[in-house]
Amino acid sequence: MKKKRVQEKTIRPPEIKYTHISIIFGLLIFTCILMSVITDNFFxxxxxxxxxxxxxETALLALPMTxxxxxxxxxxxxxxxxxxCAIFLAKINLVTGNIVLAIAITVITGILAGALNGVVVGYIKIPSFIATLATMFMYGGIAQGVSQAETLTGLPxxxxILGSGYFLGLPIQLWIFAVAAILFSFVLRRTEYGRNxxxxxxxxxxxxxxxxxxxxVHLIxxxxxxxxAALAALIFVSRISAAKSNAGVGYETDAIIAVVLGGTSISGGYGTVEGTILGILLVGILRNGLTLARVSSEITTIILGMLLLLTIIISGNTGGGVIKKHKKEK
Amino acid sequence: MEKVLELKKIRKTFPGVVALQNMCFTLKKGEIHAIAGENGAGKSTLIKVMAGVHIPDEGEIIVKGRQVQFTCPQDAITAGIGVVHQETSLFPDLSIMENMFIGRLPKKGFFRSVDFAKMKAEAERIYAMLDIKMDVIKPVKTLGIAEKQMLEIAKALSQNSEILILDEPTAALSIREVETLFKIIEKLKASGVSIVYISHRLEEIFQIADYISVIRDGEYVASAPVSQVDTAQLVQWMVGRDVDEFYPKAESDIGEVLLSVSGLSDGSLLRNVSFEIREGEILGFAGLAGAGRSETATAVVGLRPKITGAVLLKGKELKIRKYLDALENGIVYISEDRQRNGVTLPMSIKDNITLAMLKHICRFGVINRKKDKEVAGSYMKQFQIAAPHMNFVVGNLSGGNQQKVSVSKGLACNPRVLILDEPTRGVDVGAKAEIHDMIGRLAASGMSIIMISSEMPEVLSMSDRVVIFRQGAVAGCLSREEATQEKVLALALEAKVTEVQA
Structure with missing residues (x-):
């Protein structure tokens, strides 16, 4: 029995970091227990x-980020x-009164914004960090300019429903995320695209x-x-029933932390969608639980940063992996 | 004349290979001493031993009568040995003078700030010594290759080198630039600097060197004053191997012309390259490193941009813009640098083997996992890839097994034309025989195979015809019967065949 288990362990696909995922899983359980102790109403x-x-919203962004x-x-x-996207949605709805048109344009805006990133990174070959930092300012600036720093309302x-409705007793956006997560997981595990x-x-x-x-591949x-991101914007506006140009601030860092905590190597290659889901849960629970425990959000951010560093150091998931070992042998 | 550098019975091994054995070398003061040898004969390793990059396992290094032990390149520099490498290691955005003194910039004053005036004066003095007229505060990126090469020489001299090692200094230079370089070398010689000169170009050796040493398979063969040897003698020293004992080729029926390439140029190296290959034929690509063999292959399959040139498959012109176009037409290229791009080291054997043909076992982009395993399993079995299971990471396999994975990846695409670039580089003897056997069987099954190899015996014994490349162009094409080691080497070295035969 024991021998069989060892054998199964060795023939696992090499691109999944089991040690890392085990650590995160343990951390997640520990955090849940901790939260139920230090807060009254966590559960x-x-x-x-x-x-x-x-x-x-962050969770939805973490999937393509993976x-x-x-x-x-x-x-x-x-x-x-x-x-x-959030500002466009509210503004177009205000101007035309046509929510369907507003949604359509919002989605198209998101796709075009992504396409610009894809062309710059994939075809013009600008390092993605710089390219998307630049477009982050561009897109954020457009949002500020169009909204004139006002909070836009007036949606039907x-x-x-999208942001505050229920389906089978669970929030609608959880269903959306579940479907998306299954889809992303399938693409990564089973398709040519995933292997590429x-x-x-x-x-x-x-x-x-x-x-x-x-x-x-980069473009896609x-x-x-x-x-x-457009989908996240729809959910955001629906949830808070208004659009502000500071919508989405900090989403990118939380999404990146969730992905990396979930075991995806920052230098690429290794990683799973399942790991990202664990990362999302961990970040989400920490943020919520610590707020409930009246820990200020700055402290929470510091804790998240420390956690990220620690998990990477402990699991040795610094990227390179096999190649690094190989070079040493040579 | 006084001996300035002496190497005695040097032995250097790398895991699994003996790179140098019983190597002897003597350099006298004010001498230009050329080292010649085939690709992989051990020239680079020898230079690296002299420069303190490699520490020999056995043997003595004697500099000016004193036995020394280099533990790092700095030791060699201190002992007065300077190396001008094939690829320059200059900082493009810094000035000439800064590059010359990088790492040991002159300092002054309490804050140890850089003494630019002193550095400029020093740099100008060295340039004047070499008779080079140039502003030393120019940034290096504005220099041509020849000027960079001269800067490297000046840099070595500024370190008070009395022994200068020039590794293929003319490889990238035009004829006029070579002349300028030679004038500088003569000048150095006159001032008492001893020079070790490495070059593939025999006529240059005859022009400039005083003495020549030939090495082969990591061993010292012979040395003589240049005035006392001729090309034929040199080539014989460099070859000196019995060909017949190597790899007999399997018989195959040679059919129609399958692939023909004409007028291929890439604007930088390749000039009007043309060749054709028939079904079931093994076409060998011979030539020196950098002669354009791999470049031709990668340009044909769309991995390297080309300016002109037509690729015809069965008489029909193909439009190949990217590698996928070649793959879809059944032309597969298996890279020489398997660690860099032949295989993906951190991935499993299975994922590597099916990588390039994945499209064919997918429906709507979804991989058929059963077929995925079947394909990988069949190649693992066929090539006896030594691994516990197909999810084993390729990076942990031996070189020979990695090569088998790389070849499997290509063959899984079902090629009609298979281009193998150095298929046996860095694999052990057993795996080598298996790979040769496989190449023979593939050709016998009607596949057209282009084999690029720097190992002369391999090319000669495997190929039905040999295309010889020299400086980006086809220097000649020999049939199996015509091709001898001497003729091929003579074509590759641009020496005249008649001269060699005489």
Missing amino acids: STKNLTGMTRNFM FIILTNSIDLSVSGTVAM KTFY LRVIGFNPESAVYAGINVAK NYVVSGAM
């Missing part, structure tokens, strides 16, 4: 629902895209030598990221 239905609603980080890139612009009541993502992350040159169109990744 109340009301709190859990509120927490889910508050964090699902793919982008897998290819050794980053998308800092998502917060700007969310703000821009029916639209609020890993190859590009591990070694973009060997990807080219296998006939993979690397630039196109960023377009998906932009579309998900």
Whole structure:
């Protein structure tokens, strides 16, 4: 029996970091126990629902972020895209009174914003960190300019279902996330696209030598990221029933922390969608629980930063992995 | 004449290979001493031993009568040995003088600030010594390759080098630049500097060197004053191996012309390269490193941009813009640098093997996992890839097994034309024989195979025809019967065949 287990362990696919995921899983359980001790109402239905609603926008962004980080890139612009989409949605609704048109234009805006990132990173080959930092300012600036720093309201009541409605007793956005997460997981595990993502992350040159169109993969990744940002913007506006140009501030960092905590290597190649989900849960629970325990949000951010450093150091998930070991042997 | 550098019975091994053995070398004061040898003969390792980069396992290094032990490159510099490398290691945005003194900038005053005036004067003095007229505060990125090369020489001299090692200094230079370089070398020689000169170009050695040493397979072969040897003698020293004992080729029926390439140029190295290959034929690409063999192959399959040139498959012109276009037409290239781009080291054997052909086992982009395993499993079995299971990480396999994975990846695409670039580089003898056997069988099954190899015996014994490259162009094409080691080497070195035969 024991022997069989050992054998199974060795034939696991090498691109998943089991040690890291075990650590995160342990941390998650520990955090839940901690929260139930230091707060009174962490496990109340009301709190859990509120927490889910508050964090699902970041969670939706973390999914495409996983793919982008897998290819050794980053998308800092998502917060700007969310703000821009949120403002466009409210503004167009105010001007035309047509919510369907407003939603359509919002989604198109998100896709175009992602496409610009994809072209700049994939085809013009500007390092993604700089490229998306620039577009983050561009998109965020557009949001500020269009809104003139005002809070835009006036959306139809029916639209609020998206952000505050229930389906089978659970918040609607949780269902949206669940469907998206299953889809992303499937793509990464089972499709050609998913395997190409890993190859590009591990070694973009060997990807080219296998006939993979690397630039196109980057483009698709960023377009998906932009579309998900538009979706997050819809949910955001619906949830708080207004649009502000500071919508989405800090979403990109929380999403990146969730992805990296979840075991995706910052230098690409290694990682799973399941890990990202664990990362999202951990970040979400920490943020919510510590707020309940009256810890200020600055302290929470410091704790998250420390946690990120510690998990990376403990699990040794600094990227490189096999290659690094290999070079040493040589 | 006084001996300035002497190497005695040097032995250097790397894991699994003996790079140098019983190597002897003597350099006299004010002498230009050329070192010649085939690709992989051990020239680079020898230079690195002299420069303190590699520490020899056995043997003595004697500098000016004193036995020394280099533990790092700095030791060699201190002992007065300067190396001008093939690829320059200059900082493009810094000035000439800063590059010359980088790491040991002259300092002055309490704050140890950089003494630019002193540095400028020093740099100008060295340039004047070499008769180079140039503003030493110019940034290096504005210099041409020849000027950079001269800066490297000046840099070595500024470190008070009495022994200068020039590794292929003319590889990237035009004829006029070579002349200028030679004038500088003569000048150095006159001032008492001893020079070790490495070059593939035999006529340069005859022009400039006083003495020549030939090495082969990591061992010292012979040395003589240049005035007393001729090309034929040199080539014989460099080859000196019995070909017949290597790799017999399997018989195959050679059919119609399958792939023909004509007028291929890339604007930098390749000039009007043309060749054709028939079904079931093994076409060898021979030539020196950098002669354009791999460049031709990668340009044909769309991995390297080309300016002109037509690629015809069965008489139909193909439009190949990217590698995928070649793959879809059944032209597969297997890289020479398997660690860099031949395989993806951190991935499993299975994922590597099916990587390039994944499209064919996908439906709507979803991988058929059963077929994925079947394909990988069949190649693992066929090539006897030594690994416990197919999810084993390729980076942990031996070189030979990694190469088998790389070849499997190519073959899984079902190629009609297979281009193998250095298929046996860095693999052990057993794996080598297996790979040769496989190449023979593939050709016998009707596949057209282009084999690029720097190992002369391999090219000669495997190929039906050999195309010889020299400086980006086809220097000649020999049939199996015509091709001898001497003729191929003579074509590759641009020496005249008649001269060699005489």
